[in-house]
Amino acid sequence: MDRALIPDGVQRDPLWKFILKLGPVVAVLIWGVVAMFLCWIKGLNQTNMNNYYGFALWIWADLAVIALGGGAFFTGFLRYLVGKDDLKYIINFAVLVGFICYSSALLILAIDIGQPLRGWFIFWHANVHSMLTEVAFCLSAYFGVLTIEYIPLVLENRQLDRVPFFHHLSHNMHGIMAVFAATGAFLSFFHQGSLGGVAGVLFGRPFAFREHVFIWPWTFFLFTWSAAAYGPSFTIMLLKITEKITNKRLVKDNVVQLLAKISGWMILTYIIAKIIDTWYWAAVTAPSKGFTLIDFYSNNAFYGLWILFLEIVVGGVIPAIILVSDKGRKNAKLLFLAVVLGVIGVSVNRWVMVLQVMAVPIMPFDQWALYLPSWQEVATTILPVAYGVILIALSHRYLPVWPQERELNPIDAPSAPEAAVAEDIDEAAEAAPDGDLAPAQA
Amino acid sequence: MSTTEEHANEVPAEIADKKETTPETKKESAIGYVILFFFVGLIASLIVGWIIFPRLLYSQKSQPFDFNHAVHLDLVDEGCQSCHYFREDGSFSGVPKLAQCIDCHEEVNGEDPNEEIFVTEYVWKEREVPWLIYSKQPDCVFFSHVAHVSEDSLYDGKDCVTCHGYHGESETLRPYQYNRITNISRDIWGHNIAGFARNSWDRAKMDDCAKCHAEARDAASRRNLKAPTTRFITNIIDVAFPGTRPAGKGSSVQTERGACFECHK
Amino acid sequence: MNIGRRSFLSFLIGGAAGTALSPLPWKLTDDISIWSQNWPWTPVPATGEVTYANTTCTLCPGGCGISVRKIDERCVKIEGTPGHPVNDGGVCPLGSSGLQVLYGPARIKTPLKRVGERGQGRWMAISWEDALAQTADKLTELREGGQPQSVACLSGRTYGTMPSLLQRFMAAYGSPNFMTVPSMRDSYALTFAAMNGQTAMAGFDTENTDFVLSFGSGIIDGWGSPVRMFRANSAWQGGRGKVVQAEPRLSNTAAKSDIWAPIRPGTDAALALGMAHVIILEKRYRSDFVSNYTTGFDAFKTMVMAGYSPEKVAQITGVEKNTIVSLARSFARASRPLAICGRGRGEVPGSMNEFMAVHALNALVGVINRPGGVWALPEPGYIQWSGPDLDAVAIAGGRRQRLDGAGSSNPAASLPNRFFTTVAAGEDYPIEAMFISGANPDFDFLNNQRVAEAMAKIPFVVSFSSLMDDTARNADLILPDHVYLERYEDVPAPMGFQRPIIGLCRPAVTPQFNTMHTGDVIIQLAQTLGGTLADAFPWDNYEVCLQDTLGDQWDTLVEEGYAMDEGFSPAPWADMFGSRKFDFTAAGIRNGFVPVPIAGDDITYPLVLMPYDSMRVASGAIGNTPFMTKTVDENVLLHGMAFVQINPVTAGSLGLRQGDKAELTTPAGKAEVRTDLFEGIMPGVIAMPRGMGRTPYDKKLMKHGVSTNPLVSSVEDPISGLEAAWGVRAKLSKA
Amino acid sequence: MFPFNFEWIWDMSHVVFMGGLWYALNIIGIGMTFCIIKAIYDTVKGKDDGHHAEH
Amino acid sequence: MKGATTHRYGMVIDLDKCTGCGACMIACMAENNVPFRDDESDKLLSLTWMRIFRLNNGKPFPEADVCYLPRPCMHCEGDHGHSPCVSVCPATATDYSRETGIVSQIYTRCFGCRYCMGACPYKARLFNWWDPVWPDGMEKFLNPDVSPRVRGVVEKCSFCYNRYQLAKNKAFLEGRRELEENEYQTSCTQACPAGAIVFGDLNNPHHQVHQLVDPDMAHGGRPRNPNAFRILERLGTNPKVYYLSSREWVRRSGDNTIEGEGKLKSH
Incomplete structure (x- = not known):
């Protein structure tokens, strides 16, 4: 029925099967949308946030998806500016993932603020000293860039591409994509960093506070670095999952290996920097404010030292070692394990930098405050996941996301087109009452 | 061409490819329509935005009855302050209460039907007149009248006309216009939809306050500058980079102007 | 189909461009955010002229002067009156939230008659005429039936024209059953009666004390006149005095005290006697007082020396022996010591044994009627009404035994706790009608199931409450009073204050609802009942009554908000104990420490x-x-x-x-x-x-x-x- | 955000931060404008560069 | 032309005198139109600009001791107006005034991102999770000098700035520019029945606050009175609320120290 929209030369599920598979995801999406409207209409009392947890699950989700979406800018940076040409086979997917992550981040921010109708004040009445202002500006601008990077892919849909204007537009955009990619890399560098700065500048919170370089706390650089390091891992993870679900190989191994290797070295260097940062913070910064390391990790099981171990060793050192070693990288299972651990590692880092910051008591007579999100928060946090799955599924089905797919999954050539046409006409006939398709039959 | 396009979208590509045979002439007239419709849309939306929208956005009410400021101004000794006075605690009394008017209007004195309404409907029934106040700021605004009119205040004595215009000389009360969405008087948010203000009383938004305050501050700091060249250079700096000179700095660390709390509550 | 989809698309693009160039989207965005800044459902408080109404708070017996800030006719805030002798500008949490009582949804807005079962909360609004007529009918019926004694009245306030009017009404009507709600004030009065031998109220010269020994009194937990005690405490904290708190729990008072002596609950009197032991043993008592103005000291000494050595007291109280000795020494050595008791806020009267033991300590160090000590104040004497003429019914009724047993065999003025027990048990004669003003016995009394049982036996309960409190909820008829911010009243004798003072409670606003001053209700009822009752209430209304009663002081009260005898000083010892000496062997203390037997055994209830x-x-x-x-x-x-x-x-x-x-x-x-x-x-x-x-x-x-x-x-x-x-x-x- | 906004000050922070931002936004804006205009031009010229999307 | 007079309004709370009665909290709520809900027992959701913390010395019975500590907004000056919260607000909804030293919060500008709450180590910033609702009739006691907030914005103690505005009004009318100490006092100061709170200009040696703490302005306003301390002195927030206590353990409760550090570092 939708055969005309599907790229040439690739095999896709029949529409009914596609819809059936996507059904549960759509249900989750609707659940999230309901929660979203509850938050907008009834206000943030729908959440379990409180005056100690002004920043909670959502901000973590925001930071996490932006870190994971870092694959887009870094892959773009490598492809267009460094000249790793092979990455053109995965750049479409990286851009798609980035687009999903950033649109989700913006949506979450729109739900998270107490007065969404005045959200634009952050731009109009900007306080340039606030890290959040920088985040808002660069995030929105970079989302614009991602949209620009995603548009050509949409325009290359088999039918849209027939429109000469769209065809030319996507062609021209491809032509100057390096300029956009460079701008995107510039914007990304700053907003990833600013997100790190959001926590790092809080000099009232010794758990988050870091020493500064010029106006930037160390977390500024660590966040950019970690996004660049872990983002590609996330792209690989999603690629592997997509391949598993579609039961197809979509990108050649050499491309994946290249990206994995780069990601590995980035994680390795990042985690060394992170360890130094943690050590300096634990040995110098925190004690100067009257805290020992253990003050931040005691009195409750939820934020014990295990979380530090999970972040740095399990989510950092281990994936780094796997990914930089040739053997580890080439073992499909280990590769997958490494990218999953990497994703967990960076997510834990963002979790800690948001939620543990809020949980740690600062006034000596204050108490640890723990928080559990409400279902509305969970639903709105899962909403982007469902949305992402749907967008990937739709893009996979209708857009030429995978340049290597036809080569990797050849279809028995001769019979295919006829069969397709026949099937299409049948389906068109079934849909005839709609009227629109009548000319085609004639 | 449009037909072709439609088909192209709906039939399988292999079939559509064979049908690329639309006459040139048809294509050109189509482009003409496309351009025409662009302008139709443009002009229609401009009309909607500039003419229809403001009419829909603003509504108006009339005052409970008419009031002649000019007549009253002739009868009193101390100008506006005779009725719109300062209380002992420095607060501004605003629109007079019944108790003030009762001194003269206990009974109907003249022929004016408005006075009769006032006396019979309000004075005798001891009801306050629900005047609609043109210059009423929203609840979030703190405005100190005394700071603006007293000689010792930071912004020197202004007279009422500076901000309120010649309301005191009016003989009738114009309709009260207000924004349907915000419920704020149009005198505050601007009679011109584009936000232009010719007189200080055409609009009384935050930016208008800020503009006047910046001028007052700059003027005050310039007074100390003697040499014409220095003054000229300073003028240029003030215009190009307001708020940069220490003398022009306000109390806010964020904006270098007056701190927000000075006017917000 | 030339003007097909693309033309339409073009039209839309043109429209979008034009819209972007028009003020519409920008103005709407702006206006919607302005709307969100002033949501129409968020109240906008009206502005107006600021005035202050000075009055006296009656929410507790503290008698603080309050200034109500008003915007036109709206009360917006309650603040303490600066310079007021009781609270000098300070205000307590309850006092400063009084407007939530005035404007609160718990207000009873009009007279109510019960229509459902008691306590069900189903009411019928009735007019004041009806309400008064129904009450008067009931009273007439009972009186004509020859049982005026079956009407009882409970007043929350002890002093002033309001309780006096109620009492006068009961007397003229013919019932002996007028009661007030007792507190530590009554215990102190009885202690004074027994030991000092005089009728007096206790005042504490806390401003001049330099050593306070408190037996569980919540000096900063609401004891006495709370704000005044806070100020005294602040002075002590500033170095003007030491505070010792004996209490099993680290109350706020204990935490702020210089020495906290955790003591086994209920053994305070033993500690006092133990300290007396040390003081007497070491001869640290004020011998000029003890030898000249007291009687029974030797017996007291013998009792104390025999049974209350520090070792023994340490065993009873759990306070260490050394602590007892050092406390006794510092207490006796202080130049202006003061021992106080009355647990917590002093709302529950307490054990006479304890009050007397503590009072004996004060006597030993001779601080009775001395600066910094405990003063015997005359009861307010400005109410000089000639006694009501009683008709035969009233005389007969008045001669009946009070159901609470107070007055004759018992020195206490009223014992509502016993009254409720008697009524619940159905002893003696039945109570047919009950008036309750300014009290909430259904909630406030210990073991209050007993009160509920008693109330169930009274067929006609009238509440004068302004609020739908627990008692009003169970009443048959509610004749709502104005709240204190709407009415006049005299507020004499703040609890524990050491000088005679009357505060004036006066309206800050006009009554918000269809309520009536209880004073007016009483006067009107009396006049409806006629005869000697009407004669006993010759005033047109309560305000007239109040002005008449206060006489010369009225003008001062209106001007200052209070009238105080600035030059008051307590009677010197010679005047006070000249004829009737201080008695160390009063009945309550003669036999030493007698613990209050609280309910429950220690095995089931550890x-x-x-x-x-x-x-x-x-x-x-x-x-x-x-x-x-x-x-x-x-x-x-x-x-x-x-x-x-x-x-x-x-x-x-x-x-x-x-x-x-x-x-x-x-x-x-x-x-x-x-x-x-x-x-x-x-x-x-x-x-x-x-x-x-x-x-x-x-x-x-x-x-x-x-x-x-x-x-x-x-x-x-x-x-x-x-x-x-x-x-x-x-x-x-x-x- | 703009120099005419209430919060704007001509100081280093604003010039650097907003300068960088407007610089980036301009590149994006000019780039897109270029692409669109060139696409319109190409369309009108009927230029055909083959189906690049299918490699 | 401004800047001729700068004030640094601050507060000194004597914890020896404070009884923890809560009158300051209520006076604050009444002055500033703070709303209330059916159940306010979850303090993490409750709006109280002034909140009283209960400190304890951690010792067992009978050595246990408690002390109450009222906590308004500290009006941190930080490093020249860089209060933890002011610099982070993305929409310039909060500001530090050099004229008064007061950290303001503009409710109509705030869009509820709550970053400032995360930045404040004193937890003095609170969010309006609900629309404020006053039971029928109770809206009558609302103070017109402070605008009621709507749902979704952050609010906090303003040192009763409205009282400063009104005091200035009166001064202007009387031809003065400067205020006397008693003309501008916060609601909590005025109400405190124990007289434990003192409020005034820390820059003015004639004001009581200055005399009580003897601030060392060369070192971020550190108190020279040995009984005075500020909460979290070491963070460099430079708060303008000082506390007095004669008890060593209470003073030590004001800041974090590492075991074995002995005393607070002097700098």
Whole structure:
């Protein structure tokens, strides 16, 4: 029925099967949308946030998806500016993932603020000293860039591409994509960093506070670095999952290996920097404010030292070692394990930098405050996941996301087109009452 | 061409490819329509935005009855302050209460039907007149009248006309216009939809306050500058980079102007 | 189809461009955000002229001067009156949230007649004419039936024209059953009567004391006139005096005291006698006073020396021997020491034994009627009405025995606790009608199931409450009074204040609802009943009565808000004890320490529950306002559940952790509570604040927590008959 | 955000931060404008560069 | 032309005198139109600009001791107006005034991102999770000098700035520019029945606050009175609320120290 929209030369599920598979995801999406409207209409009392947890699950989700979406800018940076040409086979997917992550981040921010109708004040009445202002500006601008990077892919849909204007537009955009990619890399560098700065500048919170370089706390650089390091891992993870679900190989191994290797070295260097940062913070910064390391990790099981171990060793050192070693990288299972651990590692880092910051008591007579999100928060946090799955599924089905797919999954050539046409006409006939398709039959 | 396009979208590509045979002439007239419709849309939306929208956005009410400021101004000794006075605690009394008017209007004195309404409907029934106040700021605004009119205040004595215009000389009360969405008087948010203000009383938004305050501050700091060249250079700096000179700095660390709390509550 | 889709698309693009170039989207964005800044459902307080109305707060017996800030005719805030002799500008939590009473949804807006079952909350609004006529009819009927004594009246206030009017009404009508709600004031009065030999009120010259020895008195937990005591405490903290607090629990007072002596609950009198032992042994007592103005000292000495050595007292009280000795020495050595008692806020009268033991300490150091000491103040004497003429019915009724037994065999002025027991038991004659003004016995009395039983036997209960409190809820007819901010009243003798003073309570606003001053109600009722009753109330209305009564002082009151005898000083010893000496062997103390037997055995109930007073929880007739409830800590009240404070050691032995739910059982009742582990409470003792858990007549106001009153069994003091229970034995088990 | 906004000050922070931002936004804006205009031009010229999307 | 007079309004709370009665909290709520809900027992959701913390010395019975500590907004000056919260607000909804030293919060500008709450170590910033609702009739006692907030914005103690505005009004009318100490006092100061709170200009040696703490302005306003302390002195927030206590353990409760550190570092 939708055969005309599907790229040439690739095999896709029949529409009914596609819809059936996507059904549960759509249900989750609707659940999230309901929660979203509850938050907008009834206000943030729908959440379990409180005056100690002004920043909670959502901000973590925001930071996490932006870190994971870092694959887009870094892959773009490598492809267009460094000249790793092979990455053109995965750049479409990286851009798609980035687009999903950033649109989700913006949506979450729109739900998270107490007065969404005045959200634009952050731009109009900007306080340039606030890290959040920088985040808002660069995030929105970079989302614009991602949209620009995603548009050509949409325009290359088999039918849209027939429109000469769209065809030319996507062609021209491809032509100057390096300029956009460079701008995107510039914007990304700053907003990833600013997100790190959001926590790092809080000099009232010794758990988050870091020493500064010029106006930037160390977390500024660590966040950019970690996004660049872990983002590609996330792209690989999603690629592997997509391949598993579609039961197809979509990108050649050499491309994946290249990206994995780069990601590995980035994680390795990042985690060394992170360890130094943690050590300096634990040995110098925190004690100067009257805290020992253990003050931040005691009195409750939820934020014990295990979380530090999970972040740095399990989510950092281990994936780094796997990914930089040739053997580890080439073992499909280990590769997958490494990218999953990497994703967990960076997510834990963002979790800690948001939620543990809020949980740690600062006034000596204050108490640890723990928080559990409400279902509305969970639903709105899962909403982007469902949305992402749907967008990937739709893009996979209708857009030429995978340049290597036809080569990797050849279809028995001769019979295919006829069969397709026949099937299409049948389906068109079934849909005839709609009227629109009548000319085609004639 | 449009037909072709439609088909192209709906039939399988292999079939559509064979049908690329639309006459040139048809294509050109189509482009003409496309351009025409662009302008139709443009002009229609401009009309909607500039003419229809403001009419829909603003509504108006009339005052409970008419009031002649000019007549009253002739009868009193101390100008506006005779009725719109300062209380002992420095607060501004605003629109007079019944108790003030009762001194003269206990009974109907003249022929004016408005006075009769006032006396019979309000004075005798001891009801306050629900005047609609043109210059009423929203609840979030703190405005100190005394700071603006007293000689010792930071912004020197202004007279009422500076901000309120010649309301005191009016003989009738114009309709009260207000924004349907915000419920704020149009005198505050601007009679011109584009936000232009010719007189200080055409609009009384935050930016208008800020503009006047910046001028007052700059003027005050310039007074100390003697040499014409220095003054000229300073003028240029003030215009190009307001708020940069220490003398022009306000109390806010964020904006270098007056701190927000000075006017917000 | 030339003008097809693409033309339409083009039209849309043109439209979008034009819209972007017009003010529409920008103005709308702006206006919508402005709308969100001034949402129409958020109230906008009206501006106007600011004025202040000075009046006197009557929410507690403290008698503070308050200034009500008004915007035109709206009260917006209550502040303390600067320069007022009682509170000098300070204001307590309850006082500053009084506007929530005035404007609160718990107000009764018009006279109400019950239509459903009692307590069901179904009412019919009736006119004042009807309400007064129905009351008058009932009173006439009872009087004509020859049983005027079957009408009883309970007043929350003890002094002033209002209780006097009620009392006069009862007398003229012919009932002996007029009662006031007792407090530590009554215990002190009885102590003075027994030991000083005179009728007097206790005043404490706290401003001039340099050593305060407090036996569980909540100096900064609401005792006396709270704000005044706070100021005194601040002066002591500033170096002007030392405070010693003997109490089993680290109350706020104990925490702020210089020495906290944790004492086994209920053994305060023993500690006092132990200290007396040391003082007498070391001859540190004021011999000029003791030898010239006292009697029975030798007997007292013998008793104290024999039974109350520090070692023995240490055994009884749990206070270390050395502490007892050093406390006694510092107390006696101080230049202006003062010993006080009356637990917590002093709302429960307490044991005469304890009051007398403490008073004996004051006598030993000779601070009675001395600067910094305890003063005997004359009762307010400005109400000089000629006694009402009584007709035969009134004389006959008045001669009947009071149901509470006060007055004749018993020295106490009124004993409503015994009254309710008698009525509940159906002894003597029945009570047919009951008037309740300014009191909330259904909630406030210990073991208050007994009150409910008594009330059930009274067929006609009239409440004068302005608020739908627990008692009004169970009444048959409500004749709502104005609240204090709407009416006139004289407020004499703030609790514990050391000079004669009358405060004037006067309207800050006109009455908000169809309410009537209870004084006017009484005058009108009397006039309706006619005869000698009408003659006894010759005033047109209450305001006239008040002006007449106050005479010369009225002008001062109107001008200053209060009238105080600035030059007052207490009678010198010679005048006071010249003829009738201070008696060390009064009945309550003659035999030494006599503990109050609280209910429950220590095997079934291994713990002791002590209600405590907190400034953040109002325990009187007026309940907690929403603002006050907001100040209550999360370890006192959480999600509607009250906490009991328990020592971690005790909690550990019961397997209870912080915040655990537990079942609290006493001989009188049960309650669901949570546990708050508190190092400041003696092991084996548990404590809960009084005043929570009222009937939910306003969900924002008072439904929260658990009331301690139904859990604590009432205990009558053997000397006075007043309420003496300070606690009850209890059991706590994990829920 | 703009120099005419209430919060704007001509200081280093604003010039650097907003300068960088407007610089980036301009590149994006000019780039897109270029692409669109060139696409319109190409369309009108009927230029055909083959189906690049299918490699 | 401004800047001729700068004030640094601050507060000194004597914890020896403070009885923890809560009158300051209520006076604050009444002055500033703070709303209330049916159940306010969850303090993490409750709006109280002034909140009283209960400190304890951690010792067992009978050595246990408690002390109450009222906590308004500290009006941190930080490093020249860089209060923790002011610099982070993305929409310039909060500001530090050099004229008064007061950290303001503009409710109509705030869009509820709550970053400032995360930045404040004192937890003095609170969010309006609900629309404020006053039971029928109770809206009558609302103070017109402070605008009621709507749902979704952050609010906090303003040192009763409205009282400063009104005091200035009066001064202007009387031809003065400067205020006397008693003309501008916060609601909590005025109400405190124990007289434990003192409020005034820390820059003015004639004001009581200055005399009580003897601030060392060369070192971020550190108190020279040995009984005075500020909460979290070491963070460099430079708060303008000082506390007095004669008890060593209470003073030590004001800041974090590492065991074995002995005393607070002097700098």
